[in-house]
Amino acid sequence: MKIAVASGKGGTGKTTVATSLAMAIKAQVFIDCDVEAPNAHIFLRPELNQRKLVELPIPEVDASLCTGCGRCSEVCQFHAIVVLGGKTLVFPELCHGCGSCTLVCPENAITERPKSLGLLESGALDGGMRFAHGVLNVGEPMAVPVIRQLKNWQDFWDAESVILDSPPGASCPVVETLKGADFVILVTEPTPFGLHDLKLAFQLTQELNLPTGVVVNRDGIGDAGVDDYCRETGLPIMMRIPFDREIGEGIARGKTLVEIHPEDTERFQHLYALIRSLLNDRGGRA
């Protein structure tokens, strides 16, 4: 089973829930897909011993073959290749690596060279759990290709139990993370900001047709808005993590909940069992 842990709002506790769940159920694989701000390694402390560069194929124009016809620039939807004064210029930071210019060039003057977008790293934890994350290069806008290559790296995707830690929000990097997941846990906090962003994230999982449940973190702060919303929409609240200064401090130190409160291991195992039964019910109905 592949479970993705996501949230509309940042900082609600995605990584806390994802890493604690992975520890409690002894997940086989953990993939941290928040390549802009990867944090799960801080909590899981894997030994990272394998690396791979993430590259995007960027056009390179052979000036001796180019006639300046401008066909490449006509087909490029991202204004990443232009002809100025008979000379063809490439703007790598705008290029999506689609290869369209290479295909249309009548002179075969375009070849592609790899441009580095980021780095993938993997390794294992003491207990045997395999771990991978991606690190987007600073100044590089495109997170999606890094996430895509991360999920396709090695044979992580074939494992029996996979936990995916998603970036925040509800746009393309989240979509790329959730692709192929069996279930999505949305972590939220019971505040107006948390509720507003939970609604967006739930719209997204509905659009992707992914079964979804909620974990309420910092339960006890804020108001009843999240509870009311979940009741009205039938979105199950599967677990509540109380607001507690000791927990907050433990997380700040880089500890998972199951390390801060070992008795929470059972609660996360229960959460996993609940997800299984929700999926079985759904399968039974379909």
Added chain:
Amino acid sequence: MKQIVVLSGKGGTGKTSVAAAFAHLISMNGQSVRAILADADVDAANLELVLAPKIITREDFGGGQIAIINPDVCAGCGTCESVCRFEAVHEKGDHYWVDPIACEGCAACVYQCPEGAIVMQEQVVGQWFRSESRYGPLFHAALRPAQENSGKLVTLVKQQARLLALDANYDLVLVDGPPGIGCPVISAISGADLALIVAEPSAAGVHDMQRILQTANHFGVEVLVCINKADIYPAGAAQIEALCKELRIEIVGRIPFDTAVTEAMVQGLPVTAYQPKSPASQSLRQAWQKVIGALEIAS
């Protein structure tokens, strides 16, 4: 006219609470500084929840195009699938079909289809708004879930804010930024005179603060740091202090953990308006004074 952007790297460190407090503090200062507000977190726009905006104009955002295959013309040759690098084209019976969510909008398939069966179609992926808020004009937007091009929408929101600022002689554009360091953050930071980084004193917070400091440095934008929930984990706060000292970055505020911040959010108010005397409000006021000093606009 100056432009300041509030960023953090890690999500949920308090960017919006800080930006809302600053918007309130500016408005309390008579007419000495006139500011326009912009919410650049178009994925999850929260500034509106504490500024009570009244929408004045509402425009569709056509973020980009996606490929559509006409099944009546498609001969089922599969060229489109073979040229697509985004796994967006799939076989469906005797023809092919484009997954609108996976489509990158590159149009490679359009130009390669031998039958001319594929066209690009403009998508409305969100809306942007000009509003009148409690504390002045607010530009904000809502990207539809599952959409791309949040960077473009951020750029649009900021452009609109800047245009009004230049037209009507405002002193400042205050931008509430998105989390992360990728596409929407790069759009949010570009053209800024100053970035205020709201850092959280935790292992993850320190890690991500370094990523956003590197990003600001990469784009040549000057930074100030404000530590939120500064007292919750002193060792983390000390790490931030040491790092900033080493990088010669000024720390303009150390906001203590204060339940008034969440209470204010529930009331739909900036904390400085809800409980002006609370510890968080007091340090936010001091931080704002330092920020305005750094921006070199009269206060």
